[in-house]
Amino acid sequence: MQIDDAKLDNGWLCLRTQPSEALKWLMKFRAGRNYEITEKRKHRSKDANALCWVLLDKLSAELGVPKEELYGRYIKQIGGVSSIVAVQNKAVDKFRKEWEDRGLGWQTETIPIKTEGCTGVIVYYGSSTYDTKQMARLIDAIVQDCQAIGIETRPQEEIDSLLEEWGKT
Numbered sequence: 001m002q003i004d005d006a007k008l009d010n011g012w013l014c015l016r017t018q019p020s021e022a023l024k025w026l027m028k029f030r031a032g033r034n035y036e037i038t039e040k041r042k043h044r045s046k047d048a049n050a051l052c053w054v055l056l057d058k059l060s061a062e063l064g065v066p067k068e069e070l071y072g073r074y075i076k077q078i079g080g081v082s083s084i085v086a087v088q089n090k091a092v093d094k095f096r097k098e099w100e101d102r103g104l105g106w107q108t109e110t111i112p113i114k115t116e117g118c119t120g121v122i123v124y125y126g127s128s129t130y131d132t133k134q135m136a137r138l139i140d141a142i143v144q145d146c147q148a149i150g151i152e153t154r155p156q157e158e159i160d161s162l163l164e165e166w167g168k169t
Helices: 019-028 046-063 067-078 089-100 132-148 156-165
Strands: 005-009 012-016 082-088 108-111 118-124
Touching: 046 067, 046 132, 046 156, 067 132, 082 089, 089 108, 089 118, 132 156
Parallel strands: none
Antiparallel strands: 005 012, 082 118, 108 118
16 A cells, blocks of 8 residues: 555554555454554566576586575675574574575574573575665676676666666566
8 A cells, every 4th residue: 555644643643545545454454463564665577586597597507506505695695684583592493494494595594692592593585575776786796796707797787777677567
């Protein structure tokens, strides 16, 4: 739902949107449940995703490293696509498995934390959740490495165009 304006009125959060959108939301609303309002981000285009995997495949062939492994390295390298959560020690293995079962980019690492009985788990999000800036950082890192070892990539203007189209498709 697109929100055009918002205000706080005596403890009520008031949102301005199209009446039909508001009615759809109200029909689904259930008192006592938790709801979250988040900013909608641009999603990556299929072409940007395809470019990412074509380049990873070329790097894989050149370096002799599986493209899935390379993808995982880049996810951890680009920054801004992870969180740290405290997990009870007894639940760490299950939590990590369930997180990583979401897909290739959904990775975890553990770190010690001061909270008694808990372990810090760094969770990395897969590129399917990336906004335009995050995907641009991922593709830029891959392109730089390709160029450094002489792998031909698409012209920068074409890459920029693919990233621009990201939120429009």
